[in-house]
Structure formats: structure tokens, C-alpha cells
Amino acid sequence: MCGIVGLFLKKEDLRPKLGDMLTDMLITMSDRGPDSAGIAIYGDDSDGLKVTVQSDTPESAFDGLDTALSEVLGGPVTMKVIDTHAVLTIPAGSRDAALDALGEKGLRVMGLGEAMEIYKEIGLPKDVAARFGLRGMAGSHGIGHTRMATESAVTTLGAHPFSTAEDQCLVHNGSLSNHNTMRRILTEKGFAPKTENDTEVAACYISSRIAEGANLGEALDGTLADLDGFFTFVMGTKTGFGVVRDPIACKPAVMAETDDYVAFGSEYRAFADLPGIETARIWEPEPATVYFWER
Template sequence: MCGIVGLFLKDKSLEPKLGEMLSDMLVTLTDRGPDSAGIAIYGAGDRNHSKITIQSADPAHDFDGLAAELGARIGGKADIVVKSTHAVIEVPTAKVEAARDAILELRPSVRIMGVGEVIEIFKEVGLPADVVKRFDLTKMSGTHGIGHTRMATESAVTTMGAHPFSTGPDQCLVHNGSLSNHNNVRRELRREGMTFETENDTEVAAAFISNKMAHGDNLGGALEKTLTDLDGFFTFVVGTKNGFGVVRDPIACKPAVMAETDRYVAFGSEYRALANLPGIEDARVWEPEPSKVYFWEH
């Protein structure tokens, strides 16, 4: 099962409502994935600063005093905003890799959800409505975002097993389906120096796309290569700093629907996830074709 949603805004006046609209789409698909949920929001940022989203099973312990300790360690200012079990730490972009390493040294139990100039990722075990409420997602603004409701079939119900998965700066992926060759691909990517937090096949797909983009492909090109190098059945929705992309495998057995107006592009595993979007009655609605890459960029 599992449910995927995505929303790419063309109309800036909708940006303050991005979190509200995405949250409604996500909760609508609760019965496709009731065990965990997550959302990636692409919001405000600048090239001089980067965000590191972290998660802790013991936030009271791990987040207390972290900003001061981290700032002292990297020799630069670190600001932290705590949201339940997650926190978003902002540091100078020039210090982001040093900050990432320092966080793991200072707080070994903390997990890094995502890193980038504009991305923030929030995901946890529980019903989508509870996850939305926990992180106050309805109040978040941004240019685009993706989300996922999970029904675990091949790995445990854990926070780290929830989607989205991020393996590159400002990049993340959600997935509905199953990959048959993910262990082989994981081994190949490890030889190139990539690391993995889980045994989830979706993390491998995220790493594969990130690797291709790091080697010069744009989002469209990286998604094209999933069709030749990844085996199985899948629908991928990917977010990057500037864009939003969708691809389905050649069989396309997983449900998917898209809608586009002059104000937004939306994706849902089912149409009902899109039904409350403004102007949906006038949208061009279609089912994405198998083996065809769709992507939009600002």
C-alpha cells in the first residue's frame, strides 16, 4: 500500500498555505499507510545558511544546550528550533559539513533527517493526523513539498524507516512499491562512499538518484536512469531545491494521479487526496504514463 502526495506551487500567494494543503492531502490517505508518516517542506532560505534537521528519541536530553555546544565546536553561530522529536539547526553554509560531523559526535543518539539550504523533513511513527499535529505542519510555508503515509511490508515500523528519505543536499524521495535489486545497488553505492541508515529499499532509491545528480545529471536525467538501473515496481516522487519530479516503472501497477493548474502541480496516490485543492475542478487531471518522467522546476 502506502500513500504519496506532492505539491509544487507556481503561485506565490499559495506559499503560506503549503503546509495546510499538504497536510490535508496526507491525512486523506491515512488508510493507505497508518503506521508512520512524513513530510518534506521546501521553505525559505539563503545560500549563506543551511539547515540540518535532526531527530531524537530523547529530545529533552539531546537538544538541551546543543546550539551552544555546536556553535563553540564549529566556530560559528548555530540556531536551533525544536519541534517535538525533531529540531532544525541553522548554521553558516560554509560550516555545514563540520556541523553535521560535530552533531553526531556531541549527540551520538541523534539521527540526521536531511540537510540543505531550504529543506526541512519531519517524520515519525503514528497516524498521519497525529504526525501532522505533533509537528504543527499545517502552519508551514514554502514553495513545494512531498509526503508519505506508510504501511510497512518489508522492514520494521520505525522513525528511520518512514519516508521521506534524504541522501543529498535539499533532495529527498518518497516511494510506493518494492525494489528487487536494492541490495546490489546498495553495495555499488557503498563502494562509491555512500552510507545508509536503514535496510529500506527506498533509501537506496534516494541514494541512487542523489548519486546520479552529484555526477552531473539533472533531476529528469536521474529519474530516467531509475528506469534502467532499478528493478521492481515503483512510483517515485522526488523533491530538490528547485524542483519536483515523478516517475513510474514500466508496469505502473501502483495507483497515481496528477493535476495541474496555473497555480500548482499536485500528485496523489488517489484522486481523493487532491479533491480539496483550490481550483481542482478546473485542473487538467491525468494518470502519469509508465516509464515517463515528469518534472517541474522554479
């Protein structure tokens, strides 16, 4: 019984308020999943590639990390440290070398992309949001998740969102019954999941479809044919976000759209306090139907 939120802003002047609005939405969903929480923010494009990493010992792990990585990559690296996470901006073209170096240092990669930053940890949404200063973050869109673990351990890596490709991430409410079969298929394709969480399997599946040439809508549509179980997926990309529910639509979901934004919540109360909600078009996403919005 996890909680999902998503917010896509249509107006540029709302960008400074994205983190504040998403934080309120996520906290409202706390009782749907108290063990961990996470959020993906799509902000301004960087000059290079942003890599979000996590460590349980951030003081020692991040001390001098930018300097050491600059020497390895042969170019400038900047670093922004926020609690247990750090966002490193690395030179274009140095992705693989950077990931190898970060892996050797035992750092966990949460996600990477030109615009996306991911923050997730064990704990209640209000505590996770406060630790990372989510209210002060700006951007064009974002998705969030609060988790009730059912099929895997309560860990930072088991928290959502899951990112398996640049500027792509996924949050999920539900359970997949064929995730072990899909795990083997995806591993053979070079998209091996790193955790036991079935949501990461779904994220790898969508990334594999996009890598094969599908667009976001086609990749989400593919989940209806190839993934068994009950699910609501919300997918973030550099240009927008998409939503799809299984053919039975077992898990709750509701959406709202105004001239200013598109909002998603596992329940209406997630966005009941958004500005202009009283005039919004509000509906429940149809089963087996793909919705997506892009800039």
C-alpha cells in the same frame, strides 16, 4: 500500499497555505499506510545550511545544543525545536564538522539543505501533522508519505521521505527487487544507505547520478534502467519536484495541474478538495515517463 502526496505551488501568494494543503492531502491517504508518516517542506532559503535532526529524548538532547554546536563550529548556530525534531541553521562551510559533532551526540540527521526541512515519525498522518504543526508551515513546494511497512521495521528512520543529499528527498510506493545489489554498488561509490529500507537505496542512487553530473530528469530516467521492481517515485529538490513510475505502472498515481499548482496523489481523493480542482487538468502519469516541474 503506501500513500504519496506532492504539491508544487506556482503562485507566491499561496506559500503560506502549503502546509495546510499538504496536511489535508496526507491525512486523506492515511488508510494506505498507518504506521508512520513524514513530510518535506521547501521554504525560504536560510543564511547558512539547515540541518533537521531527530531524538527520542528531545528535552535532554536539544538542551543547549545550539550553544554547544556554535562553540565547535566557531560561528553562530540557531535552533528551532519542534517536538522530537530540531532544525539547526549552521554557518556555510561547516557541514562536515557539524555532522560529525551531531553524530557524536547520537542525533539522527533527517535531512539538510538551504531550503528543505523534513519531519517524520511513527504514527498516523493526523497525529504526526499535529505534533509538528505542519498546517502552519509555509513554502513553495513539498512532498509527503504515509507508510505501510513491508520490507523493514516500523521506525522513525524507516519512515519517508529519505534525504541523501542537500535539498533532495524521495518518497516511494512499491518494492525494489535488486536493492541489495544496488546497496553494494552505491556503497562502493560513497553513497552507502544507512537503513534497511529499499527506498533509501533509490534515494542514494538518484543522488549518486546527480553527483555524477546528471540533472533531475536524467537521474529519474536512470531508475528505469537500473532499479528492478515496481515503484512510483516522487523526488523533491530545492527548485521543484519530479515523478516517475516503473514500466508496468503497477502502483496507482494521479496528477492535477492548474494555473496555481501541480499536485500529485496516490489516489484522486488526495487532492479532491484543493481549490480550483474542478477546472484542473487531471491525468494518470504514463509508465516509464519522467515528469518534473521547477521554479
